[in-house]
Amino acid sequence: MQRQHPLIASDGSNRRFTYLRLSVTEACNFRCNYCLPEGYCPSTTDAPLSLSEIETLVQAFALCGTRKVRITGGEPTLRKDLAQIIQICKQTPGIEKVALTSNGYRLARQLPDYVNAGLDQLNLSADSLRPESFRLITGHDKLQQVLDALQLANRLGMRNTKLNTVLLKGYNLDQLEDFFNLVRHEPITLRFIELMNTGDNTAYYRAHHVAGQSIMDALKAEGWVQKVRGQDAGPAAEFTHPDYAGNVGFILPYSKNFCASCNRLRMSSHGKLHPCLFGDEGIDLRPLLKKQNPPAVAEAIHAGLQFKPAGHRLAEGLTGHTRHLAMLGG
Structure with missing residues (x-):
């Protein structure tokens, strides 16, 4: 039976947060x-959350009704103790699913350990399936490593593996057929994501942003049917077609009512609760995490949710505290 807690995570808009x-x-x-064109530069000298802090944090979220934890970065595989983090999350009573978002660079040798630790689901990223375009976007000639990780996830029996692709004018709009051909044969979910404006990428955003609605409408006209969204699913609208082994999804943050079904909260690697990706600086939970008192942290999470806005204000050009998506993993 799923654990209940009087402080079940909800906000003033009656949204419940299980993710x-x-x-x-x-x-x-x-x-x-579109994220770190100059490479990663540390924003603080503070160490990321320790294993004991993560254990307390996940226990607190479980008390608040969280059922799914997605581990993100930056690039989470850079942490040598990632398998232990996965295990901590998976063994926390109330947590039913543990997912990982990774660029796939290092996964060919690491993924079996993560699966053995309890990893349930994997999201990878490839903004092009052409090596040269991939290199131009990411700064690395590592497309084959990502595709190898995709195949390995399938061989290991992982279900519902996703491949994320940011739509970029001038880089990959002429390559959509490549992606559809992949989904025709591979049992994965390809997700097209609209480029989001952040504090550091405004000029890039204006030059390369693509509205994904027209692509989604074209799919519908070709017989793709929208799937029912799961309770712990993210914001993607996903479509299926009988002639394709995989599915296609869309994350369109500029669409109307995008935030109405929000079910997820974010924690930074330094212990700040971010009720909204594009909100303010965040609520520092680290002092409470150091005390290893999950109920007290759960109280603070509940209090922090009362500051969650009804929706982001990206359409007004307000990006909040988010300078780049590596800060919170999107």
């Missing part, structure tokens, strides 16, 4: 031109 996106590092080994 935690937990950043375990800001560091990233890619230099994606």
